[in-house]
Amino acid sequence: MDFLWVLMVFGTILFLGLSLLAIWAVYFHLSNTDIPPKVSQPFKLRVLHCLLIMLFGLVAVLKKMRLSNGYDILRSVMDGIPPGKDPHLSITNLILDGLPVRMYQPRSPCDGRRRGILYFHGGIGLYGSVDAYERVCRHIAKNSNSLVASVEYRLAPTNPYPTQFLDCLKAAVHFLKNVEDFGVDPASVIICGDSSGGTLAAAVCQSLVSRPDLPKVRSQILIYPFLQGIDFNLPSYQRNGRMPLLSQRHVVEFGLQYLQKDLALTSKALKGFHMSKEKRLKYGKWLWPEKKPEELECEDDAPTWPEESADEVFEPTFSPLIAEDAVIRQLPEMYILTCTADVFMDDGCLYKKRLEDNGVKVTWYQLEDGFHGVVYFIDHCLFSFAGARLGLDSIVDYIKSL
Known part of the structure; x- marks a missing residue:
């Protein structure tokens, strides 16, 4: 009986604590959030945001109690529940030059060598993983009939900046040097990234223009990238x-x-x-x-x-937008996706202008009802957003056009 009494008390305290946390999350959301009318499925976005606020509140409590540093919990949540096996893809975990990489190889036939896409995930350099972006990479690989290599670069703060850039650059160099070993056409290598992964993709492409010993990158795909840390009031x-x-x-x-x-x-x-x-x-x-x-x-x-x-x-590795013209004009052509309801939209538009002014071909897709991070939610059941499929379908169409 004593055990049942303790269990009931603990359950009551837990219920009350979560209820108060939920009420606080809803109040905080309504007090500090504005969603533009163009954004589709706003109620779903509000629910998601409230759950995220609750999670951050719980992490803050655990940090105060010194039970967690917070990063491990948030990273685990972002990884989510792994999807089931996909009969259309062969998925392999490899180590390339000391870096873990997950390769997605379509099982469908291909005339000659495939396109190869090196993918750098988002997460502000603090979160994210190949597991978290499993669905995104599967979608791109399967629908574009391309090999996708997702890089597990090391995260801050344990591995301080610019470790993330150096890891991605090392992975790109190794991939390009050995591209034919992966069944990829050396003339069809694409470097892709979303959010902070887009920052890394842009910075890596800039660094590779000084490497005539490597195959030239065919294209860069930047998905709502952060590109400058100079003006936060654009x-x-x-x-x-x-x-x-x-x-x-x-x-x-x-x-x-x-x-x-x-x-x-x-x-x-x-x-x-x-x-x-x-x-x-x-x-x-x-x-x-x-x-x-x-x-x-x-x-x-x-x-x-x-x-x-x-x-x-x-530094251009942090703010690729401010690289010198001599570097910009040597870049491969670019596809860039921006979202109307995203703080980084102007970063993308300014980078687009810089490349175009320097004679670099740019394909721009504006997701009118999109928000930052929308692509991540592809095939996430209750929290899938229509904009995720629209954005990824646009990316796949672009890849197939190359």
């Missing part, structure tokens, strides 16, 4: 600053965690205090092409961070 940041899953403030907070900076700097970064007048003048033609140089010249100096350096933000 119009799309302001318009979508209170969107679920990735708000304006979340971008800065996650970025600071990724770079292992103090989160107390968030408000300063949002105000642009990490960017001097000299930097505004240097990068203004790419970030604010509508402004004349004299307009930037007249802007007052913003106070800088006296306690920390923000030099990493101005």
Whole structure:
């Protein structure tokens, strides 16, 4: 009886605790979130966001109790329940130059060698894995009849920046050097990534232009990529600053965690205090092409961070948008997907303009009812979104056109 009494008390406390957490999550969501009318299935997105808020609340409690660092729980949740076997694909886990890689090989016949797609998953460099993006890679491999190699690069904060970029670059170099061993046409290699994986894909493609010893990359596919950490107040940041899953403030907070900076700097970064007048003048033609140089010249100096350096933000491996023209004009053609309800939409549009201005062919797809991270939810049962299939079908159509 004593055991049953303790169990009932524990169950009651747990129920009350989860109920309070749910009420707080709904209140927080309604107080801090705006969803534009164009976004499809908004109720489903609201429910998903409330569950995510509850998860972060639970993680915060466990961190306070020193029962978890939070990363392991969030990564496990993002990995989700693995899908069942797919008879149309041969899936193999390999180690390439010390890095785990999962390869998806279609079983359908192919005339000659296949296209090869190197995929870098999203997750802000802190989360994500090949398991988390299993459904995305399966969809691309099966529907485009291409080999997809998903790279398990190491995550921060255990492995600080730029480990993630160096891992992806190493995987790309190894893949390109041995491309024929995988049954892939050396002239048909594509580098792809979503969100922070899109950042990595863009940075890797930029680094490979100086490697004449390797086959030239056929194309880069960037899915709602983060491309600059200089201005967090571009119009799309302001318009979508209170969107679920990735708000304006979340971008800065996650970025600071990724770079292992103090989160107390968030408000300063949002105000642009990490960017001097000299930097505004240097990068203004790419970030604010509508402004004349004299307009930037007249802007007052913003106070800088006296306690920390923000030099990493101005490296092309972190902000590929600000790479020099000499690098940009050598890049392979690009497909870029942007979402209307995404803080990163302007990053993508500005990068598109930079490549086009330098004579690089660009295919742009704007997902009008999409939000950041939508592609991740392909085939996620109750939490699948129509935009995920629309976006991935557009990507597959582009791959098949190459």
